[in-house]
Amino acid sequence: MTASEQAIRHHTERWVQRVVIALNLCPFAGREVEAGRVRYCVTSSDTELLLLQALEAEIQHLQACPDVATSLLIHPRVLQDFDDYNQFLDLAEGLLDSCGAIGELQIASFHPDYRFAGTARDDAENYSNRSPYPMLHLLREADVEKAIAHHPEPDAIPGRNIAHLKRLGSEHLLRLLASCRRD
Structure with missing residues (x-):
């Protein structure tokens, strides 16, 4: 891994934390x-x-390594434009299907310019899916189902997140996201 790639990984780990x-x-x-x-x-x-x-390769890695619960495939050099990234998600889902991973794995999407349909570019709720770099998050469906089954109100998570992010405000969240990329 190059020094640049190590820094990108570190920034992403910081964002997760x-x-x-x-x-x-x-x-x-x-x-x-x-x-x-x-x-x-x-x-x-x-x-x-x-x-x-x-x-x-990441799909195959997860299929071969049951001890890995989830993978963040960080791709800082491609799909910088959110609209291009969003269109690429159909190809990614098609690849899951062709690898026989539908029902086993799912993809969650994260991007520095993530924008939910019907929101303004600077709406705070978009920060629930904004990350330091474009990435594809592969999750095991069985793990997701198990976690949701043990959560008291899984359907309330998105609404709670939106309310919390709106309370924090877009400017605070922008600074927080930017702080993840500082060395």
């Missing part, structure tokens, strides 16, 4: 991080085709 876990956006993340079951994979892919190949 400072944003995902500290703000409790995913109440299940802390347990997996503490157990060392999160894989951070930085790819040097600079085209969509190379990214699909890297994604296929």
Whole structure:
């Protein structure tokens, strides 16, 4: 791994700690991080085709390594434009299908410019899916189902997150996200 890729991984780990876990956006993340079951994979892919190949390798890795709960495939050199990234998600889902991973794995999407449909670009709720770099988050469906089954109100998580992020405000969240990329 190059020094640049190590820095990108470090920034992403910091984002998981400072944003995902500290703000409790995913109440299940802390347990997996503490157990060392999160894989951070930085790819040097600079085209969509190379990214699909890297994604296929991550799918295969998860299929072969049951001790890894989840993988963050971080791709800082491709799909910087959110609209391009969003369109790529269909290809990523198709790859899950062709690898026989539908029902086994799912993809959650994160991007520095993430924007939910019907929101303004600077709406605070978008920060629930904003990350320091574009990434594809592969999760094991069985682990997700198990975690949700043991959570008292899983359907309330998105609404709680939106309310919490709105209370913090977009400017605070922008500074918090930017702090994850500082060395």
